[in-house]
Amino acid sequence: MTTADVRHQPQQQRFFIAVDSHIAVLEYTLDGDNHCDFCRTYVPFSMRGKGYAELLATAAVSWATEQGYALTASCWYVEKFLAESAGQ
Incomplete structure (x- = not known):
């Protein structure tokens, strides 16, 4: 597996990895009910x-x-990740 520096930008509600001039991101939203949706x-x-x-x-x-936070994922990748993590 690749190792990289994952950074969090809470103001933009995202995590990112920068490699050369490319950026991979995972975005989320928060609501007032202590809920995080990826x-x-x-x-x-x-x-x-x-x-x-x-x-x-x-x-x-x-x-x-x-x-x-209570977790949900409207992103298919994170939904799959959460399901696989729960099955381990």
């Missing part, structure tokens, strides 16, 4: 297949869980 994951073509989406999802889910 709504979008994007990995540029040049970064795909290297584990970046999984790194983003791992960091984002870990952060949201530590914050005590």
